[in-house]
Structure formats: structure tokens, C-alpha cells
Amino acid sequence: MASSVARILARRLHASARRNALSPFNMPAMSPTMSEGGIASWKKKEGESFFAGDVLLEIETDKATIDVEAQDDGVMAKIMAPDGTKNVKIGTPIAIIGEEGDELAAAADLATKLSSEPPKESSKEPEPPKPESKAPTPPSSSSPAELKPSKPELPSGDRIFASPIAKKIALERGIPLAKVKGSGPEGRILREDVEKYKPSAGAAASSTASQPPAAQLPDYVDTPISNMRRTIGSRLSQSKQELPHYYVTVDITMDKVLKLREVFNKTLSEKDKSAKLSVNDFIVKAAACALSDVPEANSAWLGEVIRTYKKADISVAVATPSGLITPIVKDAGSKGLATISAETKALAKKARDGKLAPSEYQGGTFTISNLGMFGVSDFTAIINPPQSCILAIGSTEAKAVPAPEEERGFKFVQNMKVTMSSDHRTVDGAIAARWLAAFKGYLENPLTFML
Numbered sequence: 001m002a003s004s005v006a007r008i009l010a011r012r013l014h015a016s017a018r019r020n021a022l023s024p025f026n027m028p029a030m031s032p033t034m035s036e037g038g039i040a041s042w043k044k045k046e047g048e049s050f051f052a053g054d055v056l057l058e059i060e061t062d063k064a065t066i067d068v069e070a071q072d073d074g075v076m077a078k079i080m081a082p083d084g085t086k087n088v089k090i091g092t093p094i095a096i097i098g099e100e101g102d103e104l105a106a107a108a109d110l111a112t113k114l115s116s117e118p119p120k121e122s123s124k125e126p127e128p129p130k131p132e133s134k135a136p137t138p139p140s141s142s143s144p145a146e147l148k149p150s151k152p153e154l155p156s157g158d159r160i161f162a163s164p165i166a167k168k169i170a171l172e173r174g175i176p177l178a179k180v181k182g183s184g185p186e187g188r189i190l191r192e193d194v195e196k197y198k199p200s201a202g203a204a205a206s207s208t209a210s211q212p213p214a215a216q217l218p219d220y221v222d223t224p225i226s227n228m229r230r231t232i233g234s235r236l237s238q239s240k241q242e243l244p245h246y247y248v249t250v251d252i253t254m255d256k257v258l259k260l261r262e263v264f265n266k267t268l269s270e271k272d273k274s275a276k277l278s279v280n281d282f283i284v285k286a287a288a289c290a291l292s293d294v295p296e297a298n299s300a301w302l303g304e305v306i307r308t309y310k311k312a313d314i315s316v317a318v319a320t321p322s323g324l325i326t327p328i329v330k331d332a333g334s335k336g337l338a339t340i341s342a343e344t345k346a347l348a349k350k351a352r353d354g355k356l357a358p359s360e361y362q363g364g365t366f367t368i369s370n371l372g373m374f375g376v377s378d379f380t381a382i383i384n385p386p387q388s389c390i391l392a393i394g395s396t397e398a399k400a401v402p403a404p405e406e407e408r409g410f411k412f413v414q415n416m417k418v419t420m421s422s423d424h425r426t427v428d429g430a431i432a433a434r435w436l437a438a439f440k441g442y443l444e445n446p447l448t449f450m451l
Contacts, residue, residue: 021098021099021102022077022096022097022098022102022104022106022107022110023096023097023098024093024095024096024097024110024114025056025093025094025095025096025097026090026091026092026093026094027059027081027088027089027090027091027092027093027094028059028068028090029090030059030061030066030068030358031061031358031362033062033362034061034062034090035089035090036087036088036089036090036227037059037060037061037062037088037090037227038059038060038084038085038086038087038088038227039057039058039059039060039081039082039083039084039085039088039094040057040058040059040060040065040083040084041057041058041083042056042057042076042079042082042083042095043055043056043057043058044056044057044076045076045079046076046077046078046079046104047075047076047077047104048075048076049073049074049075049076049100050070050073050074050075050076051070051073052069052070052071052072052073053069053070054069054070055067055068055069055070056068056069056070056076056095060086060226060227060354061227061228061358062227062228062230062231064325064350064351064354064355064356064357064358064361065354065355066357066358073099073100074097074098074099074100075097075098075099075100075102075104076095076097077095077096077097077098077102077104077107078095078096078104078107078108078110078111078185079094079095080093080094080095080096080111080114080115080184080185081094081095082183082184084192085192086192086224086227087227093111093114093115096110096111096114108185108186111185111186112185112186112188115184115185115188160177160178160189161182161184161186161187161188161189162177162180162182162188162189162190162194163184163188163189163190163191165191166180166189166190166191166193166194169191169194169195170194173194175194175197175199177189177194179197179199180193180194180197181193226322226323228322228323228325229322229323232323232324235384235385236382238385239382239383239384239385240382243301243383243385243423243425244423244424244425245380245382245383245421245422245423245424246421246422246424246429246432247380247419247420247421247422248419248420248422248429248432248433248436249378249417249418249419249420250417250418250436250437250440251399251415251416251417252415252416252417252418252439252440252443252444253413253414253415253416253444254279254396254413254414254415254416254443254444255413255414256444256445256446256447257279257282257443257446258279258396258414260282260446260447261277261278261279261282264277264337265277268338275338275341275342276341277337277338277341278341278344279372279396280316280344280368280370280373280393281337281340281341281344282337282443282446283368283370283391283393283443284314284316284329284332284340284344284368285332285333285335285337285340285442285449286439286442286443286446286449287312287314287332287366287368287391287439288312288314288332288333289333289438289442289449290435290436290438290439290442291312291333291365291366291435292312292333293435293438294431294434294435294438295308295309295310296308296426296427296431296435297366297388297389297422297427297431297432297435298312298365298366298388299365299388299426299427300365300385300386300387300388300426301385301386301388301423301425301426302386306425306426307386309365311330311331311333311334311365312331312332312333312365312366313328313329313330313331313332313363313364313365313366314328314329314332314364314365314366314367314368315327315328315361315364315365315366315367315368315384315387316328316329316344316347316348316367316368316370317367317368317369317370317381318347318348318351318352320351320352320354321352322354325351325356325361326361326364326367326384327347327348327350327351327356327360327361328347328360328361328362328363328364329343329344329347337450347360364384364387365387366387366388366389366390366391367381367383367384367387367389367390367391368390368391368393369381369390369391369392369393370393371392371393371394371395372393372394372395372396372416373395374395375395376394376395377394377395377397377417378392378394378417378418378419379392379394379419380392380419380421381419381421382421383421383422383423385423387423388422388423388426388427389420389421389422389423389427389432389435390420390421391418391419391420391421391439392418392419392420392421393416393418394416394417394418394419395416396414396415396416397414397415397416398412398413398414398415399412399413399414399415400412401413401415416443418436418439420432420435420436
């Protein structure tokens, strides 16, 4: 009998412990430099079980969309940050997870407790009236009519659950919070709900009746800044302001590269029609070889030291709908043209799909930006710190050059103009000139890097 009672008590204690197993799932850091991110989409619904290795959600970082996998088995008890939530700070609770057998009803209370934000100085709620004190109060020099609130208050009545920033925006725009539908936990009104609110036809007509026609039909479109675009703006502004850029330009004759590319592609197309080399593949290979010859250009300014790399990890700029990203062809000097071509195409596709892993775009040693394919003849690029150099590639165009051996005294060659931006703290002008001379030599005699 005693043993039976003990077993019952043990089961009850175990069940009680299980009910308290709910825990917050915080916004993870997907890279060392990540400070905030967005929720692209949840792959598990509330109440759905998951196992270790299952994808719980997709997170938008400043550069890509990354899958987040579960580390243990569990249950998705409550989702606090729905799909599309932006600018979520690292460590902020975004969900409540538990284990099989937990009482999930308590997840809503825990989510409400975790999502309550401390009031900000600029958006404090009106404090409830305090009970009158029995102590006499000193006479006031101002009459009641002179006491006016500093800002309009929310309508009285049932309390409206909304974040402080949502209340502030609603007050500024004159939006009644009672008519806004909240998408947060327990119907809490978030910033996005207020910004997306559209009044009914009657209310809209009354609010626009007194406005001039120009205010009713704005002639512009506001696009919210993405995490990726914000990071690009911050890093490049810092680079241009703090790094002492200088620029060196050379002309390169591309006739031999173009002829060799034509021969290679004819041979490759017989085996695989999709396997074709681009001019950029030759450029990446030549850059890696030049970095081996002039390693001072393959360096980084790290504050107290200048780091010179032994391998050429070439960052190749790729344009995506969200902004520019630079996936890396690692140790390009040890790879052949076909391998460089295949890796570059695969990385470019992942970049445009937003599927690059942080290790695929962080840590390059030298960057190449090629706008020649868009018909740009020449340009200068901004250095991607802590790298020391970035190479700007222009288009290949026919150019007349002196040729005494020709009957007419000149000939046309396919000319490409390239400009290297260098950080003068690490790469002196003479080093940049030596590197460009080596790079030019490889492209004008491409067989030299195939031996």
C-alpha cells in the first residue's frame, strides 16, 4: 500500500514539474555581428511537436534568410513574434516552448509577462489617480481651469493592450486604438498594426475632406529599410569616412582571355551545355595569382596589427533584390577555372535566394565588383573593411592602339579598364601599382596561370 501511494505521489510531483517546464525561446544570433533580425516565417505551429534537427523558423539577418533548427525535442507552446516581425533584438523572447505533457494553457500568461515592456520616457501611460491623503495639501496658486494636460490622452474605458511605441504613433496620427486589431499575444496592438491601420470609408472621407488634393494623393512611395540595406549603409558610410581611400587605374588588353574562353566553352559545351566560363572567372583566378605575387594587398587593418593572409579568399559582389552581398570563393588560387565558375554560380544563386550561410559571405580577404556586364566603362568602389582593397571591373570595349607592324599603323584591341581602391594605412601606392601590374600580366597572358 505504501509503495502504491509513493508511486502516485511521484507521478503527481513529476506532472507538477512538467507543468513548469515551459521556457522562452529567444531570438538567436546567427552571426557574430548580428544585433537584430526579422522573423521570415515559422515552420511549426502552436501546439505542434518537433524533434531535434527540425527547422523551427526562418530568420532574416542583414544578409540572408537562415533556417533555425531545434536542439532538442519539444512542443511549440506559443508564438510571440509572428511572421513578418522586423527588428527583433538578439535575446528577445519570440516564442514559448515546452515538452510533451506540459500544460500549454499557461504559455499565454508567460508570453504576456515576457512581452510586457518597461514604459519609455517619451511614451508613459497616464498614471491612475492616487487615493487622497489625509494630510492637508498646500493651496495651489493656479486655478483648475489653468491645468491642462501636456498631450491628448487615450479614450477612457476598458484598458487597451498596446506597446508603448504603438500608443505613441497612434497619438501622433490621431488613430483610435480601440478600432485597431492587434496581432500580438492576446490581441496586443503592435507598431505594425497601427502603421497598417486603414480607416473605414466614412472615416476616411471625413478626414480627407479638409485636406488639399495634393495631400490625398502623394507622389512618392516609402519603402521600409531592410536589415540588409541598413547594414550596407552603416558599414559603407563608416568605410568611406574612416578609411583613407585612393584609386589606381590600368587598361588591360583582353584579346587572349576572350579567345581562350571561346575555346574552353566550345569544349565544355560538348560535355555540359550549362558549364560555361565567364570573363569574371578569369578575373577571379588572375586576382588570386596576383595576391600570391604581392601578398601585401591581401591584408586587413585590425587596429593594432596588419594581418596578411596566406590564402586568397575572393569576395565576389552579387546584386540581389535586397542589396549587395559578397559571397566568397575560398582559396581561389588553388582552384581551376571550371571549379571557380561552378562555385561562383552556386553562391550567386544562393545569394539571390537569400540562403547564404554566414560562413559563405563573412571573412573574405579581397573583393571584386564587376559592373562591366551592365555596360559600365569604369567606376570606383568602396572598400569592404577590414579588407584593404577592392577591385572595380569595367566593360570590355574595342580600342584603337598604335601598331607599326600593321599597314594602317594601328589596330583594334579589346580593352578593359579596372580601378583598385586601396586603404593607404595598409597598402601604399607602390604596392597597388605592383599588384595591378601582376594582375594585368596574368590577364594579358592567361596561359601563365594554367601551367
